[in-house]
Amino acid sequence: MKVSIIGSGSWGLAIGKLLYENGNEVTFWSPSAEEVELLSRDRVYEAKLPGIKLDAEIVFTTSMQEALTHTGVVVIAVPSQFFASTARLLQEHIGVAEPGVMVVSLTKGIERNTLLRMSEVLLKEAPALTEGQVAVLSGPSHAEEVARKILTSVVIASTNLETAEKLQLLFTTQTLRVYTSSDVVGVEMCGSLKNVVAIAAGILDGLKMGDNTKGALMTRGLAEISRLGEAMGAQIRTFLGLAGMGDLITTCISQHSRNRYVGEKVGQGLSLTDALKGMSMVAEGVPTCESAYALAKKTGIEMPITEAVYDVLFNGKDPMQAAMELMTRELKLESV
Amino acid sequence: MKVSIIGSGSWGLAIGKLLYENGNEVTFWSPSAEEVELLSRDRVYEAKLPGIKLDAEIVFTTSMQEALTHTGVVVIAVPSQFFASTARLLQEHIGVAEPGVMVVSLTKGIERNTLLRMSEVLLKEAPALTEGQVAVLSGPSHAEEVARKILTSVVIASTNLETAEKLQLLFTTQTLRVYTSSDVVGVEMCGSLKNVVAIAAGILDGLKMGDNTKGALMTRGLAEISRLGEAMGAQIRTFLGLAGMGDLITTCISQHSRNRYVGEKVGQGLSLTDALKGMSMVAEGVPTCESAYALAKKTGIEMPITEAVYDVLFNGKDPMQAAMELMTRELKLESV
Numbered sequence: 001m002k003v004s005i006i007g008s009g010s011w012g013l014a015i016g017k018l019l020y021e022n023g024n025e026v027t028f029w030s031p032s033a034e035e036v037e038l039l040s041r042d043r044v045y046e047a048k049l050p051g052i053k054l055d056a057e058i059v060f061t062t063s064m065q066e067a068l069t070h071t072g073v074v075v076i077a078v079p080s081q082f083f084a085s086t087a088r089l090l091q092e093h094i095g096v097a098e099p100g101v102m103v104v105s106l107t108k109g110i111e112r113n114t115l116l117r118m119s120e121v122l123l124k125e126a127p128a129l130t131e132g133q134v135a136v137l138s139g140p141s142h143a144e145e146v147a148r149k150i151l152t153s154v155v156i157a158s159t160n161l162e163t164a165e166k167l168q169l170l171f172t173t174q175t176l177r178v179y180t181s182s183d184v185v186g187v188e189m190c191g192s193l194k195n196v197v198a199i200a201a202g203i204l205d206g207l208k209m210g211d212n213t214k215g216a217l218m219t220r221g222l223a224e225i226s227r228l229g230e231a232m233g234a235q236i237r238t239f240l241g242l243a244g245m246g247d248l249i250t251t252c253i254s255q256h257s258r259n260r261y262v263g264e265k266v267g268q269g270l271s272l273t274d275a276l277k278g279m280s281m282v283a284e285g286v287p288t289c290e291s292a293y294a295l296a297k298k299t300g301i302e303m304p305i306t307e308a309v310y311d312v313l314f315n316g317k318d319p320m321q322a323a324m325e326l327m328t329r330e331l332k333l334e335s336v
Numbered sequence: 337m338k339v340s341i342i343g344s345g346s347w348g349l350a351i352g353k354l355l356y357e358n359g360n361e362v363t364f365w366s367p368s369a370e371e372v373e374l375l376s377r378d379r380v381y382e383a384k385l386p387g388i389k390l391d392a393e394i395v396f397t398t399s400m401q402e403a404l405t406h407t408g409v410v411v412i413a414v415p416s417q418f419f420a421s422t423a424r425l426l427q428e429h430i431g432v433a434e435p436g437v438m439v440v441s442l443t444k445g446i447e448r449n450t451l452l453r454m455s456e457v458l459l460k461e462a463p464a465l466t467e468g469q470v471a472v473l474s475g476p477s478h479a480e481e482v483a484r485k486i487l488t489s490v491v492i493a494s495t496n497l498e499t500a501e502k503l504q505l506l507f508t509t510q511t512l513r514v515y516t517s518s519d520v521v522g523v524e525m526c527g528s529l530k531n532v533v534a535i536a537a538g539i540l541d542g543l544k545m546g547d548n549t550k551g552a553l554m555t556r557g558l559a560e561i562s563r564l565g566e567a568m569g570a571q572i573r574t575f576l577g578l579a580g581m582g583d584l585i586t587t588c589i590s591q592h593s594r595n596r597y598v599g600e601k602v603g604q605g606l607s608l609t610d611a612l613k614g615m616s617m618v619a620e621g622v623p624t625c626e627s628a629y630a631l632a633k634k635t636g637i638e639m640p641i642t643e644a645v646y647d648v649l650f651n652g653k654d655p656m657q658a659a660m661e662l663m664t665r666e667l668k669l670e671s672v
C-alpha cells in the first residue's frame with residue numbers, strides 16, 4: 001500500500017522507515033525544497049535523526065498532489081503550529097487519494113487560540129474527511145529508539161475501531177507493538193499534556209533535585225493531567241496506560257526528550273528564549289503549556305504543576321521558588 | 337521525645353538524623369557490637385550512608401533494653417529477614433517504653449513462608465502491641481537523598497489515623513513532607529512489590545533496552561502490583577499515589593536503587609549469586625520476588641513481570657528471552 005508521511009521531522013522519518021520496511025510504498029512530503037533535496041540525495045537527516053539511513057526507494061517531494069496520489073494512508077507528523085495549514089493543504093488535494101483513505105495524526109499539541117486537539121483541527125480544516133477515517137498515534141516512543149529497533153509500544157486510537165485495527169496491522173513490526181483504543185480524546189490529551197510535566201521534570205533536573213523529588217512530581221503530574229483529561233471527556237484508564245503513564249515516564253526520564261531538555265536549561269537559569277536557541281527541533285510542551293493553562297482556567301480544574309511551569313516559562317518566576325512552592329503545597333492532596 | 341531506631345542501615349540512619357535534627361532524643365540499636373563501636377566513634381558509616389555525619393548526642397547501643405527505656409516512638413529499619421526476630425526482642429523489652437509507645441516499620445518485604453506483611457509479623461511476634469500503635473512509612477525516598485536534604489515526600493499509614501497524624505508531626509521537616517493514610521495494606525504492598533518491578537527495570541538496563549521499553553514496563557508493572565494489592569485488600573488509589581507510582585518511578589530510575597542494580601547485573605549476564613556478591617546492603621526485591629510469586633499463585637492474580645523476574649533470578653532463564661516474551665505477550669492487555 002502507498003503511505004504518505006506529511007512532515008520530515010525525526011518522528012515522521014522513524015515511522016516512515018518502519019512502514020517502508022513493513023512492505024509499504026512510502027512517500028514523504030515536506031514544504032522545504034532544501035529538505036527534500038537533502039533527503040533525496042543523502043538518505044539520512046543528521047540534524048533530525050542522526051545515523052538512520054532511509055532506503056533508495058523512498059520518495060521525497062514538496063508536492064502535496066504527488067504525495068497524496070493513490071495513497072491509502074496519510075500520516076501527519078508536522079509540528080502543531082503548522083498543523084492547521086497542513087490540514088488545509090490536505091483538504092485541497094485529498095481527492096487524488098484512494099477512496100476511504102485513513103489519516104493518522106502523530107502531532108502532539110493543543111491549538112493555542114481554539115484549544116482544539118489535532119484531530120479536531122484536522123476535521124475542521126479538512127471537511128472532506130469523516131471522523132471514522134481519522135486516528136491518532138501516541139505512546140512511549142522516542143523516534144531515535146524506534147528507528148534503532150528498541151522494543152516500543154504505542155496506542156492507535158480512532159472512534160472507528162475498524163480504522164484503528166487496520167492501522168494496527170499496518171504499523172506493527174517485530175519491535176513496534178501497537179494497541180488499539182477508541183479513546184481519541186484521552187490519547188491526544190495524554191500525548192500533549194505529558195510534555196508540560198516533562199518540562200517540570202527537566203526544571204527539577206536543572207535545579208539538581210533528586211530522584212525522590214522527581215518521582216513525586218511525576219505522580220502528581222499524572223494526577224493533574226488526568227483530571228483535565230477527564231473533564232475533557234477522556235477515559236481515565238487511558239491515563240494509566242501506555243499513552244499516559246508510560247509516555248509520561250519515558251519523556252520525563254529520557255535524555256532524548258526535547259521538552260525535558262528545555263526544562264533543564266530553564267532550571268539552570270536560562271530564559272525560555274535562550275533555552276530554545278540552537279534547538280533544531282520543536283519542544284511542543286512550550287506552546288502546550290499555554291493551551292493547558294488556558295484549558296485549566298476554562299474548566300476550573302486545579303493544575304498546580306502546569307501553572308508553575310507557565311509562571312516559570314512566561315512570567316519569569318524563579319524556578320527554585322516555583323519548585324519549593326509546588327512541593328510544599330500541591331502534595332498535600334495525598335492525605336486522606 | 338525519645339525515639340529509638342532499631343537497625344543501623346542507610347534508611348534508619350537517614351531517618352534518625354532527621355528525627356534528631358527535629359529536636360528528638362535519638363538512640364540507635366544494632367545487634368552488632370562492631371557497628372555500635374564504629375558509629376559511636378566515627379559518627380559516620382561510610383559503607384552504608386557515605387559522608388553523612390551524625391551528631392555527638394546520638395546514642396548507639398546493642399542493648400534493646402537501653403534502646404527502649406522511656407521511648408515514645410520505635411522505628412524499625414532492619415532487613416526483612418531479621419524482622420521477626422527483632423519483633424520478638426521488642427516484645428521482650430517493650431515494657432520499659434512509655435505507655436502507648438508507637439511503632440513505625442520502615443522495612444519493605446513480605447515474609448517468605450507466611451506471606452505476611454511486616455506490620456502483620458510485628459503484631460504476631462509482639463502481641464504486647466495493639467494495631468492502633470503500629471504504623472508503616474513508605475514512599476519515594478532514597479536514604480542518600482533524604483540525608484542530603486533533597487525534597488522528599490513519604491506516606492505514613494496506620495489503621496489508627498490519630499497515630500498516623502502524631503507521627504506526621506514528628507517526622508515532617510523542611511525537606512521531608514509526610515502524608516497520612518489509613519491504608520496500611522496498600523502502603524506496605526506498594527513498598528515491597530515495587531522492588532520486584534525495579535529488578536525488572538534493571539534487567540532492561542542491563543540488556544541496553546531504551547527508555548521506550550522501560551516506560552512500558554513500569555506502566556505494566558504498576559498495573560500488575562495494583563491487581564495483587566487490590567486482591568489483598570489494599571485501596572487502588574494508594575498505588576496511584578506517592579507510595580505506589582511515585583516510589584516505583586524513583587526506584588526504577590535511580591542509580592541509588594540496589595534492586596535496580598541487581599537487575600542490571602543479572603541483565604548483563606551475571607548469576608544472581610554473583611550479582612549480590614560485594615553488595616554491602618540488602619536488595620529486598622530478591623526475597624520479595626519469591627513471596628510475590630507465591631502470592632500470585634495463591635490468589636490467582638496474573639503477574640507476568642513478577643513471573644519473568646522469578647524465572648530469571650531463580651530458574652536461570654535467559655533475561656533477553658524473558659524480556660522479549662514479556663513485551664510481546666503482556667502488553668496485549670492495553671487493547672480495549
